[in-house]
Amino acid sequence: MVSSRPRLFTTEAVVLRHSDLGEADRLLWLLTPQRGVIRATARGARKPGSKLGGHIDLLCHVKLSMREGRELHGVSQADTVDAFRAMRTDIGRLSRGLYMAELAQRVSVEDAPAPAVFRLLVNSLGWLATTENADTLVRWFALRLLTITGFKPEFGACAECGDELEPADHVFSAERGGLVCPRCRSQGSDVLQPASLGTIKVLRHLARSDFPAVSSLNIGSEERRQIERILRSHTNSVIDRGVRSSAFLDEVRDWPEVGPVPGGMRAD
Amino acid sequence: MNSNSTPSAAPPVARLIEAFNRLPGVGPKSAQRLTYYMIRMPREEAEALAEAVISVKDRIVLCSKCLNITEEPVCPVCTNERRDRTRICVVEEPLDVLAIERTRAYDGLYHVLHGSISPVNGIGAEQLKIRELLDRLRDETVTELILATNPNLEGEATSMYLQRLISPLGIKVTRLARGLSSGADLEYADEMTLANALEGRSEIARNDEPAAG
Ligand SMILES: [Zn+2]
Ligand SMILES: [Zn+2]
16 A cells, blocks of 8 residues: 555547456556656446446547556546547548558657657647548558658658759658658668659648648549658668557558448438 | 566466466456466366466367357357347457347347458458458348447448458448436537437337337
């Protein structure tokens, strides 16, 4: 028994990951504005009728009352701020939400304030529920997240020598962290991704704009392919062993939207 | 979590503590408590326990049809002639079968997926018993598939995934009603549960069909 009463705190959070713990408890990985990624236990959360259970599902934006712990905090109360329901009922949107949440988790540090990452994830999950352009959102999110956390790819000048880039086709090197000029291209044996002038323009536009400004951007299919490869290679160079949820995203990416299964979600 | 919590324990003791510690839901403290309890246990009792563990490993197999755990090559539910063979209820875990059987409200067959799609943990559809389910749907005379995955994001993802795979086969796909659990206070219900309960509301004027949940 500890003699002093545990310290209590309240926080907003997004549930990034969970696993079962004991008989009916849940272990949560939470993204919070003030403490970054923290881990907490939710007692009884897997029991039906639990006051916590329904609120703390994956990708829920919640308000929590917590008991401070040394490694694990304890959730004592949970209220939903936004469950992003429209995202949950569409497997394509949902797979992208999980991908964004994993990215946020993998670039975050435990117990370090991350208000910008938190805001970015909450806003992006909100847009994900309604946008017609979910792929652009994921690309914009990845760019913004990497920028906030100090892994901004260089699209302005050559990542190697710093020279200004001619308005022309270039190549991207994940290893060197950006576009490289024709002179630096031949040095080194790193994997280079093609980046056409059109691709570079879109990347620069994505990097400096807010999502609403790019949400209806019409990106050509060749540019889309190049941007996807560039961002994936850059992300994988930042995140050890790759992003686990990308396999699921790729599998369901082109599935047509299917309506909810009859039996509970809809009355009609 | 770590074995250095028992630096002074004799090697066999430390080994048992560590073995317990690897079980789900057993922390270092409980692992120690269980170990010291067993040290004081009569030999016959300890042998019976060890034998029970071994026989579970030796005798329990997965039913070749529904993949529930069983002692026979085909489980008692699948061999029972009185079960309705036109319906399969898909669940995540063997324990879910027990829960549904306890209701005595279902007389169809089951299919156990052994998990749910969990991209963040690297668990995809290919790690679940989905191929086996599709094989059954092709071979058998199933007309209705009831999706009874857990009412959380991963369970929903699994259900949506299955629905997408199965709807081209022309089989009716339904799922358990989502709603308020009995005994729960409305004021504590989360947004999703309440919204689902509202959307899945049923008419109460007719008495023949009691509302679920
Ligand atoms: Zn250069
Ligand atoms: Zn069986």
